[in-house]
Amino acid sequence: MDELRDESGAPRPVAAALLELIDQLGEDELRARQDLAEVDIRTMGITFTVYSDGQNIDRAWPFDIIPRVIDGQEWDHISLGLQQRLVALNRFIDDLYNDQQIIADGVFPADLLEASVNFRPECRGIRPKFGAWAHISGSDLVRDATGQMYVLEDNLRVPSGVSYVIENRGVTKRAFAELFEQQRIRPIDGYTDALNQLLTSLAPDGCDDPQLAVLTPGIFNSAYFEHSFLAERMGAELVEGADLVVPDDDCVYMKTISGLERVDVIYRRIDDLFLDPEAFREDSMLGVPGLMRAWRAGNVSLANAPGAGVADDKVVYAWVPDIIRYYLDEEPMVPNVPTYRTMYDDERKYVIDNIGDLVVKPANESGGYGILIGNRASKQELADAVEAINADPRNWVAQPILSLSTVPTLVEEGIEPRHVDLRPFVLTGEYSYVTPGGLTRVALPKGSLVVNSSQGGGSKDTWIVDGRYYQSQYQQFDDHGRSQTQADGQRQSQQQGTA
Amino acid sequence: MPVLLARTADRLFWGARYVERAEDTARIVRAYNDLVVDFPSQELLRWEPLLALHGSDGDIDIRPNDPAGEKAVVAKLLADADNPASIASAVASARENLRTTREVMPREAWQSINQLSQYVSATAGAAVERQLRDRFLLRVIEISRRLDGILESTMTRSSAYHVLRVGRLIERADMTTRVLGVAAAGILALEEAEHGELVHDEVRWMNVLRSVSALQMYQRAVRGPIKGDQVVEFLLFYGSFPRSVQGCFEELRVVVQQLPHEGEVLAALDRAQSVLESVGPHGDEIELLDRAMDRVQMAIAELAATMHELYVSSAL
Numbered sequence: 001m002d003e004l005r006d007e008s009g010a011p012r013p014v015a016a017a018l019l020e021l022i023d024q025l026g027e028d029e030l031r032a033r034q035d036l037a038e039v040d041i042r043t044m045g046i047t048f049t050v051y052s053d054g055q056n057i058d059r060a061w062p063f064d065i066i067p068r069v070i071d072g073q074e075w076d077h078i079s080l081g082l083q084q085r086l087v088a089l090n091r092f093i094d095d096l097y098n099d100q101q102i103i104a105d106g107v108f109p110a111d112l113l114e115a116s117v118n119f120r121p122e123c124r125g126i127r128p129k130f131g132a133w134a135h136i137s138g139s140d141l142v143r144d145a146t147g148q149m150y151v152l153e154d155n156l157r158v159p160s161g162v163s164y165v166i167e168n169r170g171v172t173k174r175a176f177a178e179l180f181e182q183q184r185i186r187p188i189d190g191y192t193d194a195l196n197q198l199l200t201s202l203a204p205d206g207c208d209d210p211q212l213a214v215l216t217p218g219i220f221n222s223a224y225f226e227h228s229f230l231a232e233r234m235g236a237e238l239v240e241g242a243d244l245v246v247p248d249d250d251c252v253y254m255k256t257i258s259g260l261e262r263v264d265v266i267y268r269r270i271d272d273l274f275l276d277p278e279a280f281r282e283d284s285m286l287g288v289p290g291l292m293r294a295w296r297a298g299n300v301s302l303a304n305a306p307g308a309g310v311a312d313d314k315v316v317y318a319w320v321p322d323i324i325r326y327y328l329d330e331e332p333m334v335p336n337v338p339t340y341r342t343m344y345d346d347e348r349k350y351v352i353d354n355i356g357d358l359v360v361k362p363a364n365e366s367g368g369y370g371i372l373i374g375n376r377a378s379k380q381e382l383a384d385a386v387e388a389i390n391a392d393p394r395n396w397v398a399q400p401i402l403s404l405s406t407v408p409t410l411v412e413e414g415i416e417p418r419h420v421d422l423r424p425f426v427l428t429g430e431y432s433y434v435t436p437g438g439l440t441r442v443a444l445p446k447g448s449l450v451v452n453s454s455q456g457g458g459s460k461d462t463w464i465v466d467g468r469y470y471q472s473q474y475q476q477f478d479d480h481g482r483s484q485t486q487a488d489g490q491r492q493s494q495q496q497g498t499a
Numbered sequence: 500m501p502v503l504l505a506r507t508a509d510r511l512f513w514g515a516r517y518v519e520r521a522e523d524t525a526r527i528v529r530a531y532n533d534l535v536v537d538f539p540s541q542e543l544l545r546w547e548p549l550l551a552l553h554g555s556d557g558d559i560d561i562r563p564n565d566p567a568g569e570k571a572v573v574a575k576l577l578a579d580a581d582n583p584a585s586i587a588s589a590v591a592s593a594r595e596n597l598r599t600t601r602e603v604m605p606r607e608a609w610q611s612i613n614q615l616s617q618y619v620s621a622t623a624g625a626a627v628e629r630q631l632r633d634r635f636l637l638r639v640i641e642i643s644r645r646l647d648g649i650l651e652s653t654m655t656r657s658s659a660y661h662v663l664r665v666g667r668l669i670e671r672a673d674m675t676t677r678v679l680g681v682a683a684a685g686i687l688a689l690e691e692a693e694h695g696e697l698v699h700d701e702v703r704w705m706n707v708l709r710s711v712s713a714l715q716m717y718q719r720a721v722r723g724p725i726k727g728d729q730v731v732e733f734l735l736f737y738g739s740f741p742r743s744v745q746g747c748f749e750e751l752r753v754v755v756q757q758l759p760h761e762g763e764v765l766a767a768l769d770r771a772q773s774v775l776e777s778v779g780p781h782g783d784e785i786e787l788l789d790r791a792m793d794r795v796q797m798a799i800a801e802l803a804a805t806m807h808e809l810y811v812s813s814a815l
Contacts, residue, residue, distance in 0.1 A: 045598075045613040211502075219599055231602035235501075238602045242815070243504050256502040257658060257810040258759035 001145050001405045002417050004069060014465055015069045017183055019408075021176065022066065027414060033175045034065040034410055040174065046167045049222045050454055061164055061225075062458040065175050068407045068420060068440045072186065072466035075436065078141070078149055081333030082424060083432040084324060086137055089154065089311045090428050091327040093133040096310060097123045107326045108319055112343075115394050116310055120272060122279055122292060123307035129202055132429045134311065135303040136195070136267070138162070138438075141422040142337070143405035150337045150402070152421065154320070156312035157304060158269045161439040162191060162425045163226035164459055166233075168439075172461040186436035186464040191425065192233035194433045195267075199234070201429050202301040203264045210264035212236035213254065215244070217270050217286045222454065227269050236267070246290030250297040265301045266291075272306050314363040314397045315341060338400060342393045351398040352386050358398040360385050373449065375401060404449055407460065409442055419443045421451050422462065437462030503658035505814035507603060509807070510596040511659055515666025517593035518612070521586045521619075522643035523674040523711075525636040527552065527681075528576055530709035532632060534702070535569070549576060551684055552584060552677050570627055577635070578623035586639060590619040603659040608649045615642040656757065664754045665806065672747035673799050675711050675734055680792035682707040683785045701725045707734070711742045731788060735778060735795075744795065748772055760809040767805040774798035 004015035011019040022030060038060065046061040095102050096119070102108045113119055138159030140152045169188050173180055196212070203210035216227035218240050231238035243254050244263065253260035268275060274284040279292035294300045310316070318339040324332045340358070342348040351358060355374050362370040372385045389396045406417035424438030440460040441451035451457040531549060549572060579585045583592075594616040601609050618638060626635030647667070654660045686703060704725050708714040717725075717733050720740070738745040748768065755764040775798065778791040 042617060043610055043614055045601075045609060214602075228599070228601045232606065236602070237502070237504060238507075238599075239504065240506070243506055254502070255505045255814040257505055257508045257662075257814060258502070259814070261502045 001143065001147055001403070003143065003405050003407050003420075005408065005417075014071045014467075017179060018067065018069055018176075018463075021179060022408075022415070027410075030065065030410060030415070037063060037065050037171045037175050040171050041167075044167065044170070045225075046164070047225050048164075048453055049220065049224060061167070062444075062453060063168060063171060064409050064442055064444075064458045064460050065172070066408050066410055066415070067172055067176070067461040067463045068422075069463045069465055070437065072184075072464050074149075075186075075464045078334055078424075079434040079436075082139055082151075082426050082434050083428075084328065084330060084333055085139065085151065085154070085320065086134065086426045086428045087432065088324040088327045089137075089156065089320065090132050090134055092323045093156075093305075093308055093311050094127070094131040095327075097126060097133075097307060102323070102326055105326070107322055112315065112319075112394075113310075116313065116316075118272075118307070118309035118313055120307035120310070123305070126296060126305075128305050129301065130430045132202075133305040133308040135198060135202070135305070135427060135429055137304075137312075137426050137428070138423045139426065141334070141424065141438075142402055143422075145403040145405075147405075149334060149422075151320075151334050152337055153314060153317060154312045155423075157271060157309040158223075159423070159425065160223040160226050160269075161423055161441075162435065163229035165425070165435060165437070165439045165462070166191060167229075168459060168461040183463075184466045186466070188436055191433075191435050192230060194427055195230065196234040196236075198427045198429045198433070199236075199265045199267055199301075199303060202303060204298055204301060207264045211262060212265050212267070213239045213244075213263045215239055215241070215266050215268040215270055215288075217241075217274070221269070223269065230267070237263075239263075239266075241270070241284075241286045241288045244288040244291070246288060246294050250290070250294045250299050252288070252291065252294045252300045263300060265303065267303050272309060275306060314339075314361050315343070315394060318397060337402065340398045342389050342396045342398065348389065348393055351389065351396075355382050355386060355398070357401060359401055360389070360396060360398045363395045363397060373401065407440070407442065409444070409458075409460070411444060411446075413446075416446070418446075419449050419451070420460065436464045501603075501655075501657050501659075503603070503662065505811045507600050507659070508662045509811045510600050511603070511662045512666040512806075514593050514596035514600065514612075515663045516670040517589045517596065518615075518643050518646060519667045519670035520584070520674065521589040521593065521615075522640050523671065524552070524576060524584070524586050524589065525639040525643075526712055527674075527678060527710040528573065529633060529636045529640075530706050532629075532636070533709060534706045549681060551681050552576075573632065574627045577626055577632075585623075587619055587623045590616050590639075600659070603657070604663075605649055605653045607653065608646055611642055611646040611649060615639065615646070618642065658758060661754050661757045662810075665751065665758075668747045668751045668754070669799060669803050671742060672744045672751075673796055675742055675744050675747070676792045676795045676799070678707060678710045679731060679734060680789055680796075682710075683789040683792065686785050700727065704730045713740060713742060716740050735775065744775055748775065755806075758810075763809055764802075764806055767802045771795075771798040771802045 004012055004019060006012055041063060042060050047058045048061055050057050050059055092102065096113060103110045103113065134156035136159065138155045138161060140155070141149050142152045143149050165188055179185070199212050200210055212234060214227050214231040214236050216224060216238060218224065221227070228238055237254060239254055245253050245255065245260065247253070252263045252266070254263050270286050273280045274286045276287045276289060276291040277284045278289045292306065295302050295306070317336065318341050321332045321336055324330060340347040340351050342351050351360070358374045360372040360374065372381060374382065377385070404419040404421065407420050408415050409418040411418065420440050420442045422438050422440050425435045427433040440462045441453065442458045442460055443449055443451045444456060444458050453459065527549065575582050576585055578587050580587055582588060594612055597604070597609065597612050622635055626632050650660065650663060682703070701724060704727050705714060707730055708717050711734060713734060717730065720737060721729050721733060733740065734743050736745045737743045738749050740746050741750070748771065752765070752768060755761055755768065758764065775795055778795060779787070
């Protein structure tokens, strides 16, 4: 299914203005604009770091100029569904570290928790503000052949990509300035301000003007650009572990040119196990000794809270619909992809019998590593996967092979459909916030389903376009260009938009 | 006022120094380039003293007027990634340092650094050729000046801003003493070669002034023909000229008072100032000038070390 063109190849209404413009421009002009966009990306220093041949290389961010367009009404529904999902997941995490009511009620199996590698006993009994643990999350969405959007996975630890969402928009604004004049494309710039508000709201009680810091593993981390970007946009300090110290008073300080200065809220982009060598891995050079001590004492807030990852492994994923029903007494608004849990004998048998038609995923890997796509694997690979599942059934899940939707993409061969996914970012604290759109990742080789930028994927800007606006635009565009009626229509919807 | 991390201060200081080093080296090579054109081929013109700028002389064997030798020296100063004092290396180091301080600088400033780095890495090799050289050097100077303009006009006068200024000024003062030192060494070498009889003295001193973009300002400040001792006096002590050592010290004095530990830093600056004042105008006594410049460079290095100790080492 292509998101911008219907089965006959005609533009879908939501993408009509965009595709019309692309037709008018022609491929050469489009390529010229793509080249300019790439120059912008290099000049603005939008990079990501890949580890290759023993070296960390700072590479220009891969970007495709043709945006993906999603209808505003559909998006409103998805956005509510994501808020619902994250509220429920946060209730779930808070419950696991405190009363464990969901286990007592028999909805979530106790042995799953016992086997979880992401459950942190160090976090038991802690009650973060607003009951929020996974403050910043990124859920990966995919659309199948019927057009249905599914949540494919949740990332509740240190999801990255939001800086590229914002930068991609900056680039397309210049590349397709004419469309931004004509359509109502929802802006995404507000994210960093919403994040700032969220982090500020997490400050320990009695702290009026909190000092925020973004904690990065350092310049060799693949997402260093993003850490720096977020600190810059929020006016927060960008700190590394060695910049912080926790003395005996259990407070966190940063080392400044005028001595130690207190830090109140830390947006940490270091994984749990590296966060504090006193509490977790002793050999971690990235973390801050005593950070957990300060957090438990309530002297610093950490986002995301340590231990939040307990709810984002691919096994817990299979219970999320039940979790939503249990805590909120609502039906999930955005469905899960049907998921088989190999820890159950019957589901494992189904997976092994049908492995050629399934995607098999390890429960705790990110970045697309270790995924086996049944219908593309060799006999040997399938046999190896069966063996791995039998050896450690809890570590695997399987899902039907979805026929991922495509979006037209400028590739060497011309403008061709390529598979995409979508990662919106969700903020959860006292209030919820969802980015309008998110990071669209695109698999550039023909037929490929691997969208990760570390494995050759690209990215696209994602436009949430508001309905009535583009429809009137489309009708007018075809026949007469801009007309009086159309201008009236625009004013109206603008007024409604800001009311 | 926002705080400044000790580690960030260190990176800002070195980032600013490296940008200034690239810019100053570009000014020096530009001036030399000009000089080459003025001298017909029979004249003695020596490029290799330029290598002494950052103490990297000795490993290129060239003879005067050997075009291959000239190119080798220029390549070493412009494009050689293995020479830590080349423009290419200085710009790369500036970018690596300032890449980690983006959150404290205006976004536009980072973009100029990034642009400078892309321009230099794409062009430095080709700019060894004489036709492209001047354009390249001018562009390096321009982007560096633009960066300063962006900071000057859009950056809060925070500690981060002041530390960037300190880095610029320390490097600039240091480079001015090096230009004088190199000039002294060059003139010494010529005196040896020409048995004490120096031709075109004024042209050489004019070149010294050009190397720090001071010729025009010198002529407006000092009347009469160009004389070595007056040039030295101007570049060391003429405080109203912003690239003189005295001018850099005076601005430093204002800037460091905006930073913590100002008492200790001012004391270190006073020490550097008294070393500077102990230098006589040795325009006629070249050997003494060369040694005096070494002393001033050491005093500047001590000032930088004191600041590093106060702001960075003691905090980390």
